[in-house]
């Protein structure tokens with residue numbers, strides 16, 4: 001019967017007792033309207049309030065509700081990953097538990113999926129009820145990320161999105177620990193499209209993303225998809241060397257054409273610029289190598305085959321993971 005599941009909704013929850021009931025009701029309403037079999041996978045990321053008990057309550061009355069509980073708080077991105085790993089549906093939707101992402105949009109996503117898209121992500125045109133600081137830092141971060149990476153990571157999208165089973169399977173092959181899931185989904189490729197929406201306020205409770213977690217997420221995003229930070233030493237080094245030589249040239253020019261006398265400290269500055277520049281450039285070169293080591297260590301599959309004609313598709317890097325999807329109460 002599990003094989004019949006058409007849609008899996010993955011909902012990461014961390015201390016969401018204030019909203020979880022409404023979230024469940026709205027999701028149920030929306031998903032019932034599809035008239036197709038679905039599952040609601042709640043991933044409890046180490047909540048220490050009544051969230052777990054409430055979800056178990058839903059489960060008692062509703063077979064579609066499933067629960068994965070973590071032993072402690074592992075973080076939002078890992079919770080989403082676990083949900084995707086356990087999901088059985090032909091399409092998997094990831095949605096926040098706080099109703100900032102309107103469940104009704106799932107129907108639009110499903111429509112796009114039926115048109116043949118493999119990933120449908122929700123793009124925020126507006127963000128209500130979030131602080132000026134959060135909006136601006138998020139805006140800035142998405143722009144920096146876009147400028148510093150070669151893959152197309154859409155701006156102003158969170159993790160609210162639909163993934164086809166195919167994409168979900170590919171995601172399972174990405175073994176990295178510091179995950180920036182929305183970037184990985186872009187990296188996987190296939191036909192992707194957006195649906196737009198206005199992000200609502202959190203229905204109740206507080207954000208579970210304090211500044212510290214936001215910084216960690218941004219760093220994961222940047223370092224997973226760009227070597228630019230490692231290359232910064234290189235740029236700075238070359239810049240300094242260039243500066244040092246100009247400085248020297250100007251002094252020499254003045255000495256030749258005028259009565260200017262090169263003083264000791266001027267020479268020291270010039271040498272300092274050049275030497276620091278050389279040092280930084282060397283560090284940059286080391287950075288380039290570390291970057292490559294990092295690339296290898298990350299161990300992402302080298303490519304993802306979308307279709308094969310006249311030959312069998314082969315998998316690289318497949319790790320067989322057997323999940324116990326038996327009903328757990």
Ligand code: UDP
Nearest residue numbers: 012013014045075076079096097207208209
């Ligand atoms: N969340 C989680 N683990 C965490 C932090 C958050 O599972 O360590 C969940 C949270 O319950 C919510 C979603 O991730 O469903 C997004 O968190 P939140 O709404 O607090 O983030 P914001 O919308 O403020 O960025």
Ligand code: MG
Nearest residue numbers: 096098100202
């Ligand atoms: Mg939220």
